[in-house]
Amino acid sequence: MPQRSKSGTKGLHKNHNRGCPNKGGKPTGCDCPWYGKYKDVFQSLAKWSGKEVPPREKKPAQEVLTRLKAAIDNNTYRPEGEQYSGGSETSFDDYVKEWKTHYAEEQNLHMGSIESRLKPVQAKFGACSLKYLAESPQDIERFMNALARERGWSNNSWNRLYELLHSMFERALKWKTGGVPRMPVNPMVFIEKRVGSTKKFDVRLEEDVEARLFAACEQLDGPTQLRPKKLTAEKAQAIRDAVAEGETQKSVAERFGVSRAVVCQIVRGDIWNPDRYRSTTRGDEMRLRLMAGFDLGLRKSEMLDLQLKQIDFRPLLIEVEGERQEVFKITLQPQITKGGKTTGELEYVYAASERLRTALTRRRFEVQHNPHAYVFGRKDGTRAVDFTKAARKLFKLAGLDWGRDKGVVWHTTRHEFSSRALENTDGDLKVAQALTRHKDLKTLDGYLHARRQRVLAAAVKMGRR
Numbered sequence: 131m132p133q134r135s136k137s138g139t140k141g142l143h144k145n146h147n148r149g150c151p152n153k154g155g156k157p158t159g160c161d162c163p164w165y166g167k168y169k170d171v172f173q174s175l176a177k178w179s180g181k182e183v184p185p186r187e188k189k190p191a192q193e194v195l196t197r198l199k200a201a202i203d204n205n206t207y208r209p210e211g212e213q214y215s216g217g218s219e220t221s222f223d224d225y226v227k228e229w230k231t232h233y234a235e236e237q238n239l240h241m242g243s244i245e246s247r248l249k250p251v252q253a254k255f256g257a258c259s260l261k262y263l264a265e266s267p268q269d270i271e272r273f274m275n276a277l278a279r280e281r282g283w284s285n286n287s288w289n290r291l292y293e294l295l296h297s298m299f300e301r302a303l304k305w306k307t308g309g310v311p312r313m314p315v316n317p318m319v320f321i322e323k324r325v326g327s328t329k330k331f332d333v334r335l336e337e338d339v340e341a342r343l344f345a346a347c348e349q350l351d352g353p354t355q356l357r358p359k360k361l362t363a364e365k366a367q368a369i370r371d372a373v374a375e376g377e378t379q380k381s382v383a384e385r386f387g388v389s390r391a392v393v394c395q396i397v398r399g400d401i402w403n404p405d406r407y408r409s410t411t412r413g414d415e416m417r418l419r420l421m422a423g424f425d426l427g428l429r430k431s432e433m434l435d436l437q438l439k440q441i442d443f444r445p446l447l448i449e450v451e452g453e454r455q456e457v458f459k460i461t462l463q464p465q466i467t468k469g470g471k472t473t474g475e476l477e478y479v480y481a482a483s484e485r486l487r488t489a490l491t492r493r494r495f496e497v498q499h500n501p502h503a504y505v506f507g508r509k510d511g512t513r514a515v516d517f518t519k520a521a522r523k524l525f526k527l528a529g530l531d532w533g534r535d536k537g538v539v540w541h542t543t544r545h546e547f548s549s550r551a552l553e554n555t556d557g558d559l560k561v562a563q564a565l566t567r568h569k570d571l572k573t574l575d576g577y578l579h580a581r582r583q584r585v586l587a588a589a590v591k592m593g594r595r
Contacts, residue, residue: 137188141167142195144185145174157188164191166198171207173198180211180224206307218261218312223252225260225312229298237471242516247291250277260302260313267317270295274321284535285324292323333537335424335546339530343420346527350520351413361388366402373397411509412520418489419506419517423543425486426460426479427551427566428506430540434514435466439501441481441490457482458490469569477567548574 137143137157144157145165152160164175164183175194176183183191201207220228226248234241254273255263263270278288296318303311335343365386372382373393383390395401422428428436440463445456458481464470467477481487490505497503503511521540525532532538548566555561559571568574 137191139188139192139195141199142188142191143167158186161185164194166191166195168195168199168202171198171202171209173209178209178211180227208307218264218310218314219259220312221256222258222260222263223256225302226252226256226298229301233301237465242518244294247294251291251295263299264313264315264317267320270317271321284326286326286534288324289326292318292321333542333545334549335542339528340420340424340546342528343524343530344417346524347413347417347420349413349527350416350524351411361386361392361402363402363404366396369393369396415506415509415514416517416520416524418493419521420543421483421486421489422506423540424547425483426481427544427547428479429468429544430517431468432462432466433506434504434516436460436462436505437501438494438497438499438503438505438511441494441505443491443494445487446480455482456487458487467567469567473569479565479567 143165144160144162146153146160146162150160150162152162163185166173166175166178175191175198178198179194183194198207230241234244251273255270258266274288274291277283277291281287296316299313299316299318302313303316305312369382369386369388372385373379379390379393379397383393386393392401396403399405419433422433422436440461442459442461446459448455448457460479460481462470462477462479464474464476469475470477481490493505496509497511500511504513507514518540522532525538530538544566548562548568551562551565552559555565559574563571563574566574
């Protein structure tokens with residue numbers, strides 16, 4: 131049994147590592163972990179609390195020990211950790227950790243958007259217990275309203291946070307500690323949802339817009355180094371030349387209308403130094419994601435989770451209009467698709483365009499045939515958490531007004547795929563449904579938007595009568 135130091139607090143011990151020179155000395159004099167001993171339990175305090183317990187401080191260890199003793203006395207102690215033992219006294223922060231690990235990740239939820247919504251909620255209520263939150267629906271509603279005013283949210287944005295919290299607290303009702311639910315009641319049931327917009331947008335990203343988006347990818351690959359807006363590469367070189375010819379930095383700064391600090395940085399090569407520029411790979415990444423949207427109709431979450439091993443690079447051969455065509459079959463596992471999470475069934479998409487097949491083959495070599503590499507992730511094959519910021523910039527560069535209220539978001543690429551699917555199947559809804567993977571034809575109908583040229587042509591024909 132490892133030696134334990136006397137801390138002056140009953141039940142609080144140091145579990146010394148082998149070779150620790152501080153055995154028998156002052157317990158805060160070494161980095162060995164704190165342990166708590168109470169009744170028949172001998173537990174690592176850091177492991178049980180799920181947080182760092184500073185080994186050279188006694189007060190944080192005493193606080194965890196007090197909670198450990200309370201859990202044991204209340205028959206809610208579980209060796210797996212405090213977040214599993216606290217019941218309704220579990221803090222919201224600890225519950226979020228547990229919910230992410232044992233629900234969100236297992237359900238393969240899109241954590242990027244979830245974490246961004248939860249961040250302000252945790253900042254406000256992170257230290258509060260589930261019991262307190264269950265008793266405080268008014269506080270939650272006032273906070274949500276204040277957050278909406280601060281961020282300029284629409285009712286739909288407010289409702290998305292409402293639905294996330296409602297779902298999380300419902301899970302707390304189902305999870306029990308000692309047979310007792312974590313929350314006695316879901317506080318969100320006492321808060322009314324807002325009336326959201328149901329306005330539908332018939333936005334099409336037709337071929338000319340698609341071409342602009344692909345062209346804009348080039349502009350995402352610019353240098354990452356930040357530059358003053360007043361300067362250009364030519365002016366920066368002129369500043370460098372003027373100083374090299376003996377002109378003082380002060381007079382150069384006045385002549386070009388910049389600060390002396392900027393002139394100094396240019397001369398040192400800290401900014402506007404082509405040798406230090408680093409080009410990003412966002413353009414290449416977004417170009418591939420555009421193909422996934424326009425040619426495969428993949429949802430964003432499906433793109434983020436698709437791995438190389440799910441693509442069959444042995445092409446299927448099919449004859450279309452007298453020509454033999456190659457198609458790559460892509461298998462989507464149930465855990466990464468919207469429908470698969472409900473049905474548990476595999477879904478399939480097909481890379482039939484030459485540009486996509488070429489890009490996927492190139493991507494295969496780029497990640498060195500690593501079967502676990504993420505196809506639409508980072509350049510090195512690691513998974514991307516999100517790409518909303520890059521997508522917003524791309525759409526802006528292409529001259530598109532981004533926003534849900536404008537009807538243009540990344541998911542609009544899937545709407546465009548669905549509309550084209552119906553056009554290219556001569557209106558055969560069953561074939562279009564197989565391509566778009568919608569479980570309900572009514573849902574598919576909401577994705578179908580008429581091409582502008584056809585609408586205008588029909589209007590002209592109507593006018594001839």
